[in-house]
Amino acid sequence: MELHTINHLRELEAESIFVIREVAAQFENPVMLFSGGKDSIVMFFLARKAFYPAKVPFPLMHIDTGHNFEETITYRDDLAEKTGTKMIVKYVQASIDKGRAVEEKGVNASRNVLQTVTLLDAIEEMKFDCAMGGGRRDEEKARAKERFFSHRDEFGQWDPKNQRPELWNLFNGKKHIGEHFRVFPISNWTEMDVWQYILMESIPMPSLYFTHEREVFCRDGVWLATAPFMQLKPGEKAEVKRIRCRTIGDITCTGVALSEANTLEEIIQEVASSRVTERGGRADDKRSEAAMEDRKKEGYF
């Protein structure tokens, strides 16, 4: 028998493309969530590959907290324009203005949790029956439990103790009216796989991922970027450092890493020798032991 193999990146790629095509085939009105981070960028490039030479047959959607790194917004708008993809932007500020969400108070205030309200409202308003996300199982212990096709009830909630069986590659997107699915095409990728793939495919990345000078301050051992809507606690002081982002999310809870890595090869080497996870700098996960599980049950990404 003639044997053929593909390497682990090609196998992960094939799996993700399969999942994305299943979404396009099984759902009437799917959407792909786009945060501007490396995972959503890779997911989008996989979608392009899945349907080439046709355009990606669904829109992208950014749930915008308003607390962004400027580079994220530039990259987002640029990507949509250059690839001719529809980019829907929904603002957390609008949910706050409508009284649907209440801003957190205090120095650790973050709009991260509020994104859930904006997301669920958008899904309902635009009648999306599936939202693809760039969540990876290796990111966090509750994510490690999630299916590729994750069913949500009419309140957008996840029931982790009672998930549907998911066998072989037979994905079941059947649902009742009002329910929807979250689908995670890059479930099986690690941070290392993502960077290797970016290198292999020469995917253009936002400058935030490479070393640059930025004003930062240290809180509870984590470096955070300063921004007009961030308050410093007594004793905290802003200073300029050479840093890069390991994850990109809302500024208020995205820790940055002191780093000199300036190329994809250097980033890969840094990831290989890192002793903390990329979410080690995410204040949103540190709120309690089951912070992510609780947020996900409510309908978070």
Next chain:
Amino acid sequence: MIDDKAAVLTGKEIGYLDMELLRFTTAGSVDDGKSTLIGRLLYDSKAIFEDQMEAIERASISRGGEEVNLALLTDGLRAEREQGITIDVAYRYFATPKRKFIIADTPGHIQYTRNMVTGASTANAAVILIDARNGVIEQTRRHAYIAALLQIPHVVVCVNKMDLVDFAEEVFEAIKTDFTEVARKLGNNDVHFLPISAKLGDNVVDRSLNMDWYTGPTFIGLMETLPVGGDHNFTDPRFPVQYVIRPQSDQFHDYRGYAGRVAGGIFRVGQAVVALPGGQKTTIEGIDFGEENLQLAFAPQSVTLRLAHEIDISRGSMIVDAVNQPVQSQEIDLMVCWLNSKPLQLRGKYLLKHTSNEMKCVVTEVAYKVNINTLEELHEDTSIGLNEIAKISVKTTRPIFFDPYRRNRETGSLILIDEATNNVVGAGMIL
């Protein structure tokens, strides 16, 4: 942080770019130490990050533990930590310079067998744990049976908790003899045995100092060398069509491509193929992969096929070799593993999903139920409840195109969905 710029290597030189992927699943009874083994594996191979370690240290202490409970690395749900058991599959990842591993840590509790089956269905290898004090018990047999039924290509039996039996060789040998007998009856593929202590780390990543009588590989050593190349079918060309790509743009005005994932065999440009149903003959004009054009495609690649003739093909069609074709039938015999508390209904109607195809079916016969302990076929008892396994027949509203599961896991598997709840209730392996 990188201080020494000159030392920076390229991705290839670092050695991460060309690795094989091995998916394995854990199995075995409650408390046999599955989650502990995975935790130990990650810990000893330095795949646990400092913040993860701190988090499980905190969680172990807050639960009154005196030492760090490595099982908490995979038991991530609140309910799992409260009860000290695994409820649903957790996926973990790690890599050695040779291989990247995708680990599905599954529950041992009988109530959650459906989650075990979920984790096992895509595995190249099943790691079955046995508590050295208890030996082969009912749940070991059940999981060995499921591994055989799912045709998992490799089985690794870890006789665990050797520290609690004084690391005695006789205990290991006795269990090995027992399981070999079970595996022979069940027809498990390629079985390996290891004596380990997941808790202390003996023979997981580091060789045991307590069992010099054991000269075989460590767990990690074995997992790095299990052959995976032959786990796909490269003989019978099968391409279930997932999605039709029609750009309708000026540049690609007449482009029509069939997107899908190769489910078996090898497809080449110029190959004579037929499209099912219908059976129209044509040849492969091109194999597209993004902007690249390939000369051949094989499982598990996701590609787009272009054909020489315009024929009626849509999702659910299957492009296959002109000569080597799958079975086409509306009457199918299969082994089913029942996954729902509502029992299987004879004459009941279900939605059936097979490759990219979907249709209704009716259960026409329950031939027998399997007694997992004795492997007896119970022809009189045909009530099939949660976690039970049976041989059944179904009739579909349209023909499906399949190969026996033992020949091809992709074209031989199907699921049954209850139309009232939309839940997956049965996992089927076509005979």
